[in-house]
Amino acid sequence: MLISVADLAKEIKNQNLIILDARSFKEYSQGHIPGAINLDLFAYHWFDTTPQGIITFNEQTKKILSFVGVTLQNKVVFYDDVSGMLAARGVWMLMYFSHQNVWMLDGGIKKWQSDGHLLETKTNGFEPKNFDGKPNPQIIADYDYVKQNLGKSILIDARSKEEFIGDVIRGARRGHIPGAINVDYTLNISEDGTIKDDAQLSKLYQIPKNSQIITYCQGAYRAANSFLALKKLGFENVKVYLGSWGEWSNRTELPVE
Template identity: 30%
Template sequence: MHNVVSTEWLADEMGKPDLLIFDCSTYLPNEPGNKKDGFRAGHIPGARLFDIDVIADTETELPHMVPTAGRFAKLVGALGISNASRIVFYDQHGLRASPRGWWMMRLFGHDQVAVLDGGLPAWKREGRPVETGEASSPTPASFVADFRAEKLRGIGDIKRIVAQGGPLIIDARAKGRFDGTAPEPRAGLPSGHMPGAANVPVSEIAGPDGLIKSPDALRALFAAVGVDGVRPVVTSCGSGVTACVLALGLVEAGFPEPAIYDGSWTEWALRPETEKVMR
């Protein structure tokens, strides 16, 4: 199963008993609308909502952080996901949060997972069918999580990288937020970036048609900020969501899969002891 699948592929595979489809959308704090209303307004037939704010650590004030392996296994099993499932994630916006679902499944040991290229906009643009209203109730399944620690980084890891060097940190936020010249969507959070970080805005991963760019184009994009396939990479963003878009882009470009800094800029910016760079 490829990491990115086309609308045509999904249309051909729909209805097979091992295939599960999930809307893995999220909305920024200052953005109108919400994922639940968006899902009810129109979703791919048979899809369910994969809510990253529920399948998350509920004991932190940071948004949608990775849960424990036990909580993850329990919640995805309740959605009908088993270790034999093939899973496709899509997004109401095109390419924003669906790679977060892709990465979370891989983090917990499940590789039969893909992102729908172009998401719901591409599906609808082609005139493919949609359903409205609530999803049908899933049949619970058993999922055994196999946590892969190498895919995840915390603030302690990032502090060491900033102080000692080593891996390249790439931030997915828009240039103005990265430079400190535009505000963050979260009230009270300063903009800027971690010392030594590079910037590849998430908007650069897809082309004007909303489809992910070619491997060659992605490779050139990442090479321009110093990715060489040898130096390890950690991706970051505002809250650990679009960092996963960069991870998908790096994999599609043929580079090694990076680690994700889950707390990302929200955590870094809120900590008084961390250095914030603006330029």
Template identity: 30%
Template sequence: MESLVSTEWLAGELGADDLKVIDATIFLPGAGRDARTEFEAEHIPGAVFLDLDEIVDTSNPAPHMLPPAHKFASRMQSLGLGDGNRFVVYDNSPLHSSARAWWMLKAFGAHYVAVLDGGLQKWKAEGRPLESGKAHVRHGHFTAFLDKDAVADKAYVSGLVHSPAHEIVDARPAARFAGEDKEPRPGVQPGHIPGSRNLPQGELFNADNTWKRGDELRAAFYDAGVELDKPMVTTCGSGVTAAVLLFGAHLLGKNDVKLYDGSWSEWGADPSTPKATGPA
């Protein structure tokens, strides 16, 4: 199974015993939308809802930090997701949060994981079937082992500030990166990690919400000043849209990418970290 699958492909695979479809929609605080409520109103048939706001390390003050492996395994099992399954994740969010679920599943050892190209937006635009209500699942067995090489922590990123040998790429909108807009979470200063590049995650998508591919995708990184031959760390507000950049790099065959899980919610809340404002 490819890392990015089409709506046509998924429509043909729906109902397969080993296929599990996951809605990983999430919204920014204050967006005025509730992902679980929207899932229960309409979702792809057979899908389960993965609550990215809940599957976190609650002992860490930064939002969306990866949970311990046992918690991740427990949540997957409660959703009927198990070893040997093929997973297709989608979303209905401007944050393109299915990439975060893809990254989490891969980081915890899942082998067959794909993102639905175009998400629920494209699925609905094509008039494909939907269902409503809560998902009905039978518990599965999911074995979770975290690949620590997939994750960058604050200490690691601190060692890369202004390093000419690495790229730090921020997925937030330009105004947030520059420090012109207020951060959506209290106690977080505006700005960005010094020396980082800014590639707003929405730049990786076409008008129909499908991913750019090939030269167009590569050009998005190039136009942001990102040198793809260097190892990369992706960052954002809380580790969600950082996964969009990581997945985009993956589509280009680039696999030396780590995700800074704490992202700006951790960095911007720490008075000891260096901060910059203005454009990259």
């Protein structure tokens, strides 16, 4: 799921490659990897994981990916500033739609520049196509699944400590989902912007390898980064709770700590 700066640089002319800059258009316009298309993923939030909400998420995501010309035949690389939450969210979204050839640029544009590669500022066009990936329910969780698996799954809360303990409130209620473990997603990332190595990550996630894990944050961006870190470590049964705290805290019938 991770592609190095050196390997991307070798493939930059590949006609089958789509590079997606997941940052804001302002950041993109100030300089981006040559050939990259801007797809500001932070503009999209899905806080309804009822059955109809998931159907809506599937339909809207397919439209977004179709619009920027992604197909199941393309090699797709997402990046942001570092190996961060926006690129990770893009990778998770394509993995959810059973795309077999999707990557996050390890270290993001920070590493690209520090390794001596050039940027461009022109806006790159794109040709809409028909993206028709098949949803993979094995890597997504809705609120009901989380509720039914409290005490059975290990919940990883990828938010800051302040959000976790309730000092920072970003919803109808403060706190976290009962039983959750707080591992701030920024701890997954090294100083140079790359994802930490397995030895370092293992110290953060001292969990049995056969565990059933659900990651969440506020809107399933940071949780996607934790998902990738856990998959890198070899955990197989990992899901991202799409609605995350943005949904859970506002469904007042659900329990909180």
